[in-house]
Amino acid sequence: MTAEPRRLPSLIVATMLAIVIALSQLPAILPSSWLQPLLASPWSQYGIVSISVARDELGGWVVLLAIVAALLAWRALRARRSVVRRSVGAVAGLALLGSAVTSGLLLYTSIDQGAGFRPFAPLVPTAGGHGGPDETLTVGRADGEALRADLYRPSGDEDAPVVLYIHGGGFDGGARNPNALNRYLADRGYAVLDVDYRLARPDRPTWDLATADIGCALSWLGREGPAFGLDTERVALLGESAGGNLALNAAYRSQSGDLEPSCGSADDLPQVSAVIGGYPVVDLTGDEAQTGLGRLMGEVYIGGAPDEFPDRYAAIDPASHVAADSPPTLVYHGTRDHLVLPGPVEDFVATIREAGVTTRYTAIPATDHGAGSLLGTSTWGTGIIQAVVVQWLDAHVA
Incomplete structure (x- = not known):
């Protein structure tokens, strides 16, 4: 068998992974207001939220899957540099870049908010028990x-x-x-x-x-x-x-x-x-x-x-x-929430601050509704939520 047929499965898998990951990264990167026309329909809004929540729940696995897609696309390109294969390679590259940027933002926020650096915890795509x-x-x-x-x-x-x-x-x-x-x-x-x-x-x-x-x-x-x-x-x-x-x-x-x-x-x-x-x-x-x-x-x-x-x-x-x-009021929220939009929540926080309420607002970057904590998976978003909640309780309740 020649190299070309053997590398066709690589191209197929790379195409599927690259498209799915790239699509999941778009809502994490684009401002929510840019997607407002799609959010006007319950069905398209549900679709955006679903793919975004799935992305958030996978945590660091998204980066690993993007690396796999890029490697498979490169393998397919070595066999023949057609327009289709170059396109797949470009999409895989964008998916890898997007997932690396959003994961980097979450990692930085995790350290900044006191959740620490947990390089392996976000790589567990199963319920936390x-x-x-x-x-x-x-x-x-x-x-x-x-x-x-x-x-x-x-x-x-x-x-x-x-x-x-x-x-x-x-x-x-x-x-x-x-x-x-x-x-x-x-x-x-x-x-x-x-x-x-x-x-x-x-x-x-x-x-x-x-x-x-x-x-x-x-x-x-x-x-x-x-x-x-x-x-x-x-x-x-x-x-x-x-x-x-x-x-x-x-x-x-x-x-x-x-x-x-x-x-x-x-x-x-x-x-x-x-x-x-x-x-x-x-x-x-x-x-x-x-x-x-x-x-x-x-x-x-x-x-x-x-x-x-x-x-x-x-x-x-x-x-x-x-x-x-x-x-005293703590609010935490994903900056790319397409179900509960960030704008009204930020306005609310500003209002209660002006009223004199002791307030903390924690923005969890590049995450949608739940910030990766809805299904019990171990993600950077989950760690950030747990950390800021305990800090607030220790300061005002304990």
């Missing part, structure tokens, strides 16, 4: 629906500071589950309570219910927490995506005395020492409302469009509840 909860509790009932919470206990007998974790899922999905933070925080001395809240349905918007359900869990914590070894004087709220919106609203409204729990009593609400919002939904009326998935999320959660229910949209805007004495 997050441990499950130690106990599942019923913390209340709302409209006949049980609200439960998974408790992750730290080692030791002394009362532990508590992190109330609130999952994401677009307000109409998601569930309590092991993730990159729950057991990680428990291993560092923080009890974690991963809580339920009522999910929106087309026939049941929960804009006025979900935050009240977080209040229900807080009320249970203030009333029953000491019996479970939980220190109710050291409490933080941590939510991601839609859960970030609920965490911010519950923390700010609890501080202002405006949070009415769906069960228990407002008198039992503990003081919230700090709040953390990961890639949080903060504005469903502006840029978010112009994206396909943003419109769908708002219509289900709120019950209609912004021009139909302006008061409801204003009520779920955390900036409308902030005050100078609101709890």
